[in-house]
Amino acid sequence: MKLLILGALVSLPAIANLHLAPPDFDTNRGRAIFVDFKTATYDITYDLKKRQTRVLSQITFEAMAEGRPLFDLVPLPRNAVLNGRPVAIREIAAPDGALIRQVDASVPPGIHTLELSNTFTENVKYGLFGRGVSSAFWIRDLKYRKFLEQYVPSNLEFDQYAVTMNVTFAGVSEAKQDIYTNGAVTRTSSNRYQIKFPSFYTASGHYFHTTPKGRKKRLDFTYRSVDGRDIPVTVYTSWWSRPGKFKQEALKIFAELEADYGPWAHDSFVAYETLPGTGGMEHAGATQTSLGALDHEMLHSYFAKGIFPANGNAGWIDEAIASWRDYGYQRKPLPGFGGSNLGLGSSYQRNTDSRAYALGREFMAYLDYRLQDVGGLKAFLRGYFQTYKHTLITQEHFKNNLEFFSGLNLTDDFNTYIWGENVGLPSRIDPSPHHRTLSRSNLLKLL
Numbered sequence: 001m002k003l004l005i006l007g008a009l010v011s012l013p014a015i016a017n018l019h020l021a022p023p024d025f026d027t028n029r030g031r032a033i034f035v036d037f038k039t040a041t042y043d044i045t046y047d048l049k050k051r052q053t054r055v056l057s058q059i060t061f062e063a064m065a066e067g068r069p070l071f072d073l074v075p076l077p078r079n080a081v082l083n084g085r086p087v088a089i090r091e092i093a094a095p096d097g098a099l100i101r102q103v104d105a106s107v108p109p110g111i112h113t114l115e116l117s118n119t120f121t122e123n124v125k126y127g128l129f130g131r132g133v134s135s136a137f138w139i140r141d142l143k144y145r146k147f148l149e150q151y152v153p154s155n156l157e158f159d160q161y162a163v164t165m166n167v168t169f170a171g172v173s174e175a176k177q178d179i180y181t182n183g184a185v186t187r188t189s190s191n192r193y194q195i196k197f198p199s200f201y202t203a204s205g206h207y208f209h210t211t212p213k214g215r216k217k218r219l220d221f222t223y224r225s226v227d228g229r230d231i232p233v234t235v236y237t238s239w240w241s242r243p244g245k246f247k248q249e250a251l252k253i254f255a256e257l258e259a260d261y262g263p264w265a266h267d268s269f270v271a272y273e274t275l276p277g278t279g280g281m282e283h284a285g286a287t288q289t290s291l292g293a294l295d296h297e298m299l300h301s302y303f304a305k306g307i308f309p310a311n312g313n314a315g316w317i318d319e320a321i322a323s324w325r326d327y328g329y330q331r332k333p334l335p336g337f338g339g340s341n342l343g344l345g346s347s348y349q350r351n352t353d354s355r356a357y358a359l360g361r362e363f364m365a366y367l368d369y370r371l372q373d374v375g376g377l378k379a380f381l382r383g384y385f386q387t388y389k390h391t392l393i394t395q396e397h398f399k400n401n402l403e404f405f406s407g408l409n410l411t412d413d414f415n416t417y418i419w420g421e422n423v424g425l426p427s428r429i430d431p432s433p434h435h436r437t438l439s440r441s442n443l444l445k446l447l
């Protein structure tokens with residue numbers, strides 16, 4: 001019950017996480033400031049006749065200091081309006097050279113509104129002669145700028161805010177589309193849908209996939225959680241596979257993960273099976289994944305999208321936990337390397353270091369050894385997850401909680417293996433088979 005109350009407290013809309021943002025910085029046009037998104041509404045129109053996707057966004061944000069607000073959007077922003085006045089949007093480099101968007105007008109502290117338009121072509125495929133569209137808001141965490149900003153204007157991962165998507169299929173009187181999402185979807189007219197997402201999601205949490213009606217094989221069922229909830233589950237597959245097989249695997253993994261870490265932290269689960277060997281990607285209570293990576297991606301609904309990394313430097317933690325499980329929760333008196341700088345990226349880094357799997361699971365196996373007198377690392381992770389679900393974590397937060405739980409001082413260990421110098425690393429560090437780098441054309445084939 002105590003955990004339920006905690007969950008309710010942190011689920012309040014527009015959680016202020018600005019203290020987790022990278023440092024503001026100076027540019028030749030003045031101070032660039034990170035801001036706190038309160039709400040974002042994305043009106044997305046799939047024009048089936050013109051085969052074009054348009055977005056009109058309205059963002060309400062709070063500035064805590066005076067300066068030019070930062071956000072991100074990979075496609076070109078157009079027709080931007082700040083507090084009712086036209087404004088330019090520039091693409092600038094953060095201090096580490098990473099690109100980011102900046103509103104080219106200074107704002108005082110307070111609440112502001114930004115409107116802008118864009119089109120996007122990433123992971124969109126139109127049928128011929130107005131026969132529907134396939135589109136997915138998939139993400140990649142090992143690559144840079146591959147979260148929500150591929151499609152719509154978003155904040156960086158440090159922010160959690162309520163998103164509403166209004167999706168219109170224009171050019172037809174009645175939309176014949178299926179929608180798969182981890183938000184709450186309502187059909188508002190014959191060709192329009194509204195999707196409301198939980199306010200604890202970050203820019204890497206939302207799952208949205210639409211396909212022409214009947215294109216995928218779909219199975220809906222419920223899973224009885226250990227906390228008594230009947231959790232709605234949707235699995236869907238393409239013509240070459242059977243959703244029944246995917247369902248059986250999902251049920252098995254639900255039971256394992258709930259036994260280890262506690263109740264599923266999401267209102268539902270939606271999973272799309274992609275081709276064998278393509279790996280997968282996790283969203284919050286959702287995934288697109290091959291059957292072989294389903295367990296890894298469901299684990300991420302606890303670590304990655306149950307508790308979320310606040311930045312790219314914290315991204316190794318959830319991949320290390322997932323990989324530690326993939327390899328059978330090993331316990332080792334020493335990691336299989338002498339030292340690394342795995343968590344020492346720039347404060348502005350947004351993607352996860354691809355060495356997180358191999359080095360991270362060795363470090364977790366070592367932490368499990370260090371924590372053996374207090375129940376091992378899994379005992380810690382269970383409490384850590386249940387206490388901090390739906391919130392963001394940093395590396396320091398993880399370390400501090402490990403030390404509090406165990407009574408150990410882990411400073412030397414982190415300074416050596418995570419924040420140190422590369423020592424004794426294998427000449428080749430295998431990237432995970434679970435998060436393969438897929439080309440743009442390969443991703444289009446999965447739609």
Ligand SMILES: [Zn+2]
Pocket residue numbers: 296300318319322434435
């Ligand atoms: Zn992973």
